[in-house]
Amino acid sequence: MSVIVNLQLKAKEGQAPAVLEMFRNLLPGTRAYEGCHWVKAVRNLDDENVIEAVSQWNSKNHYDAYLEWRVDTGALAALAELLDAEPVFRFLPVELEY
Structure with missing residues (x-):
């Protein structure tokens, strides 16, 4: 069964553009990682x-x-520097898909 992952981040005041720039660099690798169907960044x-x-x-x-893998590369530690709160991970099993 596939799973939707919702990673929720609260950027420090004024750091949202830096978070999005980091995502611009990281998300192509995320999409290419084995098992990933798609990834989107939203505000x-x-x-x-x-x-x-x-x-x-x-x-x-x-x-x-x-x-x-992301922890090992140091990407999560770098991202954490831009955040005002701990990241929230939500895992949502896909029950129905059309």
């Missing part, structure tokens, strides 16, 4: 400092392997 209409990465994966295990 909250009511709070420009809230940025989310939404992606679909073959399984949570595929995402976990990807996340471990």
Whole structure:
């Protein structure tokens, strides 16, 4: 069963453009990672400092392997420097797809 992963981020005031620039550099590698169907970066209409990465994966295990790779490369530590709060990860199993 595939899974939608919703990574919710709260950028420090004025750092949202830097987070999006980091995503511009990182997300092509995310999309190319084994098990990733697609990935999108979105912003909250009511709070420009809230940025989310939404992606679909073959399984949570595929995402976990990807996340471990990102931790090992230092990308998550660099991203954390731009954030005002801990990232929130939501894992949503796909029950129906049309």
